[in-house]
Amino acid sequence: MRGIAWISLLPLIIVTSLIIYDEWVSTPSCKIMPSADPNDYEPGPNSGSGVDLKIMMVANLLLVGSDSGFVDRHFRDYYMAKFFRKSFHTLNPDMLLVLGDVSAKGSELTRSDWLPVLDRFHQMLGPFLGVPFHVLLGDRDVGECSGLDTGSVDWIAGNFPGLDSSGCGAFEISNISFLSLNAVALLCGNNKLRFSVEKVIETESIDLRMEAKGSAEAVHDFSNFAWREKAMSSKSGPVLLLHFPLHRTIESQCGSQISNTREKRRFSEPGPYGLLHAVPLNATEYIFQALKPKIIFSAHAHEFCDYTHSDGTREVTVSAMTWKARDDPGFVIANFHGNGRGVSVSYCSFARESHLLIAYGFVLISLSSIMLVANITQLRRSR
Numbered sequence: 001m002r003g004i005a006w007i008s009l010l011p012l013i014i015v016t017s018l019i020i021y022d023e024w025v026s027t028p029s030c031k032i033m034p035s036a037d038p039n040d041y042e043p044g045p046n047s048g049s050g051v052d053l054k055i056m057m058v059a060n061l062l063l064v065g066s067d068s069g070f071v072d073r074h075f076r077d078y079y080m081a082k083f084f085r086k087s088f089h090t091l092n093p094d095m096l097l098v099l100g101d102v103s104a105k106g107s108e109l110t111r112s113d114w115l116p117v118l119d120r121f122h123q124m125l126g127p128f129l130g131v132p133f134h135v136l137l138g139d140r141d142v143g144e145c146s147g148l149d150t151g152s153v154d155w156i157a158g159n160f161p162g163l164d165s166s167g168c169g170a171f172e173i174s175n176i177s178f179l180s181l182n183a184v185a186l187l188c189g190n191n192k193l194r195f196s197v198e199k200v201i202e203t204e205s206i207d208l209r210m211e212a213k214g215s216a217e218a219v220h221d222f223s224n225f226a227w228r229e230k231a232m233s234s235k236s237g238p239v240l241l242l243h244f245p246l247h248r249t250i251e252s253q254c255g256s257q258i259s260n261t262r263e264k265r266r267f268s269e270p271g272p273y274g275l276l277h278a279v280p281l282n283a284t285e286y287i288f289q290a291l292k293p294k295i296i297f298s299a300h301a302h303e304f305c306d307y308t309h310s311d312g313t314r315e316v317t318v319s320a321m322t323w324k325a326r327d328d329p330g331f332v333i334a335n336f337h338g339n340g341r342g343v344s345v346s347y348c349s350f351a352r353e354s355h356l357l358i359a360y361g362f363v364l365i366s367l368s369s370i371m372l373v374a375n376i377t378q379l380r381r382s383r
Helices: 002-025 070-091 111-130 150-157 192-213 281-291 353-382
Strands: 029-033 051-058 095-098 133-135 169-173 176-180 219-221 226-228 239-241 295-298 305-308 314-317 330-337 343-349
Touching: 002 353, 051 070, 070 111, 111 133, 150 192, 192 281, 295 330, 314 343
Parallel strands: 051 095, 095 133, 176 239, 239 295, 295 314
Antiparallel strands: 029 343, 051 330, 169 176, 219 226, 305 314, 330 343
């Protein structure tokens, strides 16, 4: 009788353990990423000492919308929404940045098909709808160079706060300036959107020089990005936000890490439209000369990367925030410190999808075994 009582309690114990495990795996695990700049040190991601602004940065959500399957709707999207909620309540960020690829195939969608994707996006954000948030456009959202349409980009950008008709945006929060660029257009050749993005960079550059010097005198040649301008110190410009990473001379700092991605997007390999998965070298040089960014945050590659450019500018590539792209989704917390102490970066990750599936499989097998044992025991007693 005592054995039968224990068997009857086992399902309750297993289900309770699963609930506790589910809450545990939904809580992000964060670690400080060391910087080459000693001013960027910060004790921890939850520390509020000297932090003027805390931003959560995510990328590559790859939402499907009305065409999503059962697994996406009731498992992956459910957990992604839970990850957002737990991150918000655990880390208490002041702002959310989404660095592109909100949709898995937005460039193929009509405007009516985009609406379920936007609804799913807002449902997933949950409590983040109560704080400022900014969204960049990715190549999955607006498409390849050959199909890049100004009208479509304008409509998609209009559904996200702070973006102009070209998919760029500028804002200031806690006395920190941010500039987001439509990096997809910078990969293309003679395209109207590319010229619009260059105009945004030019305008921002002139504004920076007017603030720093009180006047600006610059002659620009956009055919070869040659500049004649007054000197401006490195890392004195805005925080730069891009979907595509800037061109890099060395990839070993990131390529040596163990990859858990389910879709390879390496910087040195051609993309789907014959270009690298990074902003070309000439456009990268143009951006550095014109903007002198304080720090750069990019995405697209699905993997976290912390890279320092030749002038000392730090670029952080944010990991994909979905199980569709990698087994262990992650994001970045950026702490902007006062008193000239720079920016510190923490990389946060969630449980692997494979581990969660193993846990659910174990629970299913255990409950099935208990039911089988209970039925056999009852059958024997009835005899």
